[in-house]
Every structure is written in structure tokens, then in C-alpha cells.
Amino acid sequence: MPFTTIDLCAGIGGIRKGFELTGYFTNLMAAEIDRYACMTYQHLYGEDANNDLTSEEFKAALDELHYDVLLAGFPCQTFSRAGLEEGFDNEEKGVIFNHIAEIIQRTRPRAVFLENVDNLVRHDKGNTFRIIIHTLEEVLNYKVIGVNYNILGELSYNGKDFIRNSRNFGIPQNRPRTYLMAFDRQRYGTDALLGIENLLPIENDWYLYEDLNELLEFHAEPKYYMASGYLDTLIRHREREHKKGNGFGYRVVNEPGIEHPVANTIMATGGSGKERNLVYDPQEGIAGMTVPTKKTVLNDRGIRVMTPREWGKLQGFINYAFLDEDGVDHFSFPPEVSPVQQYKQFGNSVTIPVIETMAEFMVNCFRVLGDIPNE
Structure with missing residues (x-):
């Protein structure tokens, strides 16, 4: 070199x-x-x-x-x-x-x-x-x-x-x-x-991917699905903003009917980087499920946030940059790096x-x- x-x-x-x-x-x-x-x-x-x-x-x-x-x-x-x-x-x-x-x-x-x-x-x-x-x-x-x-x-x-x-x-x-x-x-x-x-x-x-649907890993773990109360809050917020003529609010980036969906910018802060990149990923048994970290049961619309792995694929770290000649992916985080930090690090990267x-x-x-x- x-x-x-x-x-x-x-x-x-x-x-x-x-x-x-x-x-x-x-x-x-x-x-x-x-x-x-x-x-x-x-x-x-x-x-x-x-x-x-x-x-x-x-x-x-x-x-x-x-x-x-x-x-x-x-x-x-x-x-x-x-x-x-x-x-x-x-x-x-x-x-x-x-x-x-x-x-x-x-x-x-x-x-x-x-x-x-x-x-x-x-x-x-x-x-x-x-x-x-x-x-x-x-x-x-x-x-x-x-x-x-x-x-x-x-x-x-x-x-x-x-x-x-x-x-x-x-x-x-x-x-x-x-x-x-x-x-x-x-x-x-x-x-x-x-x-x-x-x-x-x-x-x-x-x-690398024809569109977002090719990148997404469907049937994610329940913890990535939005609590029904929180999703309702986001829906009401977007409705209020639209009445004001603003385009702010959550986005389901792969809603049915979108041809060749593309993610919005992921952000180091997580936050709106997640909410502007919600995913439609319905699967049986999710609606109404209780997850200890969430205040209300999981939503019945099949809406979830992207996973850290999906953010890693959106930046080319996962499934690209660390692949060896045999196609084995050597990207990983050290055990001390929490999912919150994983989102931050991918969102803050290139x-x-x-x-x-x-x-x-x-x-x-x-x-x-x-x-x-x-x-």
C-alpha cells in the first residue's frame, strides 16, 4: 500500500x-x-x-x-x-x-x-x-x-x-x-x-441493495416494535404538524405502495433518526405483547424502529466493509458498547x-x- x-x-x-x-x-x-x-x-x-x-x-x-x-x-x-x-x-x-x-x-x-x-x-x-x-x-x-x-x-x-x-x-x-x-x-x-x-x-x-426492502431484516425481535402509546403520540404529533402545513413527524419508510423505498438520514442522536425511519414489519404474536422496557403494549400496526444491524448496513459497515474473501462478515461491536451507543456510532459515521x-x-x-x- x-x-x-x-x-x-x-x-x-x-x-x-x-x-x-x-x-x-x-x-x-x-x-x-x-x-x-x-x-x-x-x-x-x-x-x-x-x-x-x-x-x-x-x-x-x-x-x-x-x-x-x-x-x-x-x-x-x-x-x-x-x-x-x-x-x-x-x-x-x-x-x-x-x-x-x-x-x-x-x-x-x-x-x-x-x-x-x-x-x-x-x-x-x-x-x-x-x-x-x-x-x-x-x-x-x-x-x-x-x-x-x-x-x-x-x-x-x-x-x-x-x-x-x-x-x-x-x-x-x-x-x-x-x-x-x-x-x-x-x-x-x-x-x-x-x-x-x-x-x-x-x-x-x-x-449493494436495490432498495431498502432488500436491506431490511424482517421479523425483528419484539423489543424493536413500538409501544402502542408511543406510536399514538407520534401519530397525533404528525397530524398537528400537518395542520400547520409542516412536513414534520414520523415516517414509515417502506410503507406498502412505495416503490423502491429509501431510508431517511440516520442520526447520531438516534431520536428523530429512528422516528423518521420506522419500518412496516408485521408478524403474528407481536400486537398486544408486553415488553418490560415499554410503558404500553406493542402496537397492532406492525411498526418498529430499525435495528442497529440495519443502521450498520445503511452505512456499509455490516455486510460490506468487513467481509473477507469467503464472504464472512467480521464486523462486530465490543460487549461494552450498548445498543444506544451502537445507534449513535453508526449515525455519527460515514x-x-x-x-x-x-x-x-x-x-x-x-x-x-x-x-x-x-x-
């Missing part, structure tokens, strides 16, 4: 795994501060990701590390200053992107790959994204895929060019996310970088087939730039 990566804001390693699946990348170091995510990371990769990327100790360790690509699924935060001209020491320490930018400045990786929520391009009226692009392009001197300069020499881009949806990459989940890829202009030179494509992949040409496609695009760029011999 010719290229090495570091995995920042690593979660449970979805970005890292997508890059590894290409066969061209191997990871050297990771940083994650959520202790449960670190447990899963250790369990999956045999590496301790429990590092704080904002600490000088971690940055100093990276200074000594020779690596090629910085990966980060950083949080979306507001900046109080326009840009980093005053120097990193004067920036708000709470803004994770500033720490990532400082690491880029200190270590000069060949390339950078960043992932965030789709709202990043609109956040703070577009100011947050504007600062990020300005920082990468003009402060750090990296070529960002999707960015041009107009005749006045000003940055020119369309925010939509950075948003890609998981549903176009073989997974039945409506999950738009912002992706940023950049190459070191200082290393490659402006002329060489003109030779790489200036648009991230929009889709791939294969799919859709691995999207990342894999982005990583393949990066490999092609490296090939054009002469880092990989033409086959």
Missing part, C-alpha cells in the same frame, strides 16, 4: 476503512475523544484512537510522522473571525477545523479529505464554508477539488459541487453530506494540478461505499500526478 493516512475525528473509522478498501492506503495514527467510539475502534482495528487532536502533544507526534493523506470527519462549528491570517495561535481553540488546519500547515500531507454535514456549505450564511475554502486554498496553498478562480483572481465555487448523497452510491439512504478533497500545491505545482479532474464523483455504477469511491478518485489523481505508475 503506497500511501499512508492519519484518521482525525475518527469515530469508528468509517473514512479510514473506505480508503483501505481501495488497497492503496494504510493508516498510521488516529484521534478520537469519545470513549465508546474508541472502544469500537480498538475492537475493529486493534489500534488506540484515544488521542486529542487539539493537544500539542498529539501535534508534536504528527510532526515526527511521515504520512501522505489527512482524513477527518470534523464537526461543523461557527468561526468568529474571517480566515486565519492572524495566525493559528490567535484563533478560537474551540474550532476543530483550526486545529486540523494547523496540523496541515505543520505536516504538509500530499492530500486532505474532509467530511461534514451537508449544511456546512450554508452554515452561518455560507461564511463557515467560505473560511474553510479560503484557508485551504489561500492560507495553506492546497488545490481544492471543485474550486476555481475568476478573472479577478477571486475564489469561485458552487456549494452544491461539494455535496454528495449516499443514495447515489449504492446504499438506500437519503444522506447528503459535504466532502472536501485537496492536494498540496506546494508539492505538486499549479500546472500539474490542472491535469486532475476538478469535480468529485457524483455517483458510482454499482449498488457511508463507507461513498468514501471508497472518493478514495478511488484520489488514487486516480495521484496516478495523474505521477505518484503511482500507470498500469
Whole structure:
């Protein structure tokens, strides 16, 4: 594997795994501060990701590390200053992107790959994204895929060019996310970088599941079915919202009559990520059943939440990324990670087939730039 990566804001390693699946990348170091995510990371990769990327100790360790690509699924935060001209020491320490930018400045990786929520391009009226692009392009001197300069020499881009949806990459989940890829202009030179494509992949040409029904595991355990009282509450809430002209409320994503159903975005918080992804899965003996953890009996409509396994399939962790050559799936959680944490970790992660496609695009760029011999 010719290229090495570091995995920042690593979660449970979805970005890292997508890059590894290409066969061209191997990871050297990771940083994650959520202790449960670190447990899963250790369990999956045999590496301790429990590092704080904002600490000088971690940055100093990276200074000594020779690596090629910085990966980060950083949080979306507001900046109080326009840009980093005053120097990193004067920036708000709470803004994770500033720490990532400082690491880029200190270590000069060949390339950078960043992932965030789709709202990043609109956040703070577009100011947050504007600062990020300005920082990468003009402060750090990296070529960002999707960015041009107009005749006045000003940055020119369309925010939509950075948003890609998981549903176009073989997974039945409506999950738009912002992706940023950049190459070191200082290393490659402006002329060489003109030779790489200036648009991230929009889709791939294969799919894991034709639709959501192919992914779902029907006849789930009773504990996943909704209590009748809670379902009634959700029904009344949606009716009230619809009367106000709002589209809020629960969704049964595979209701009979929906052709090729697709899940809504799953969320780290669980909550509405579950309620917007209810499943119609009727089976005998469920209606009226008493489950100790629920206040009322199970509903008679056959409605349940998705299981953690189904969320794992919606992100490509289960039934894809950890399959061996014999088709055996090696993904699992450590025993200390509760179902609540499993939902959170999947919801907070990335859709691995999207990342894999982005990583393949990066490999092609490296090939054009002469880092990989033409086959």
C-alpha cells in the first residue's frame, strides 16, 4: 500500500476503512475523544484512537510522522473571525477545523479529505464554508477539488459541487453530506494540478441493495416494535404538524405502495433518526405483547424502529466493509458498547461505499500526478 493516512475525528473509522478498501492506503495514527467510539475502534482495528487532536502533544507526534493523506470527519462549528491570517495561535481553540488546519500547515500531507454535514456549505450564511475554502486554498496553498478562480483572481465555487448523497452510491439512504478533497500545491505545482479532474464523483455504477426492502431484516425481535402509546403520540404529533402545513413527524419508510423505498438520514442522536425511519414489519404474536422496557403494549400496526444491524448496513459497515474473501462478515461491536451507543456510532459515521469511491478518485489523481505508475 503506497500511501499512508492519519484518521482525525475518527469515530469508528468509517473514512479510514473506505480508503483501505481501495488497497492503496494504510493508516498510521488516529484521534478520537469519545470513549465508546474508541472502544469500537480498538475492537475493529486493534489500534488506540484515544488521542486529542487539539493537544500539542498529539501535534508534536504528527510532526515526527511521515504520512501522505489527512482524513477527518470534523464537526461543523461557527468561526468568529474571517480566515486565519492572524495566525493559528490567535484563533478560537474551540474550532476543530483550526486545529486540523494547523496540523496541515505543520505536516504538509500530499492530500486532505474532509467530511461534514451537508449544511456546512450554508452554515452561518455560507461564511463557515467560505473560511474553510479560503484557508485551504489561500492560507495553506492546497488545490481544492471543485474550486476555481475568476478573472479577478477571486475564489469561485458552487456549494452544491461539494455535496454528495449516499443514495447515489449504492446504499438506500437519503444522506447528503459535504466532502472536501485537496492536494498540496506546494508539492505538486499549479500546472500539474490542472491535469486532475476538478469535480468529485457524483455517483458510482454499482449498488449493494436495490432498495431498502432488500436491506431490511424482517421479523425483528419484539423489543424493536413500538409501544402502542408511543406510536399514538407520534401519530397525533404528525397530524398537528400537518395542520400547520409542516412536513414534520414520523415516517414509515417502506410503507406498502412505495416503490423502491429509501431510508431517511440516520442520526447520531438516534431520536428523530429512528422516528423518521420506522419500518412496516408485521408478524403474528407481536400486537398486544408486553415488553418490560415499554410503558404500553406493542402496537397492532406492525411498526418498529430499525435495528442497529440495519443502521450498520445503511452505512456499509455490516455486510460490506468487513467481509473477507469467503464472504464472512467480521464486523462486530465490543460487549461494552450498548445498543444506544451502537445507534449513535453508526449515525455519527460515514457511508463507507461513498468514501471508497472518493478514495478511488484520489488514487486516480495521484496516478495523474505521477505518484503511482500507470498500469
